[in-house]
Amino acid sequence: EVQLVESGGGLVQPGGSLRLSCAASGFTFSSYWMSWVRQAPGKGLEWVANIKQDGSEKYYVDSVKGRFTISRDNAKNSLYLQMNSLRAEDTAVYYCARGTAMVMYWGQGTLVTVSS
């Protein structure tokens, strides 16, 4: 069974940093692109970033470029999102997702709240 479990969310002040993790199981992690998708409270979905199987290609939405870094550790079956210079508008549930383009498997999400 495919499982994606996010962790690392919480309350952080504007300008602060947070690192999200996603532990993957039930599939060959190193064979798949992986993505982060977020959803602000009561709002729609936004694709944040994705990363190729070997980490050689990474893509970011403009609103997070230069502030967020997606990475992975295939030996640990884990995906990460390092978020720096956080802003109030980054407040959202962050979902880990298997694949790119369209997503069949999602984690349960982790809430990031940016507030003073």
Added chain:
Amino acid sequence: EIVMTQSPATLSVSPGERATLSCRASQSISSNLAWYQQKPGQAPRLLIYGASTRATGIPANFNGSGSGTEFTLTISSLQSEDFAVYYCQQYNNWPFTFGPGTKVDIK
């Protein structure tokens, strides 16, 4: 960036009736479109990809159609579990973008 729009914002439907949801892309995306269903407190669920291919386990009462810039999701004979928010999403160009969603609620 490709902008996705959906209509209507809210659709009120009686159980057993048919629902037709529309999605439009700001430029051609060929058939690189997916539909998702999301219920409160849950992650999205992939329904359709390639504009018309049902994902694994999705019942036959969900049907997608369209290509280019105009797309439709049809839910025939709505069941209680089908009342949710539906999002379309293009994956033709990065950044992949979602529509704002259509909420299907009980009439």
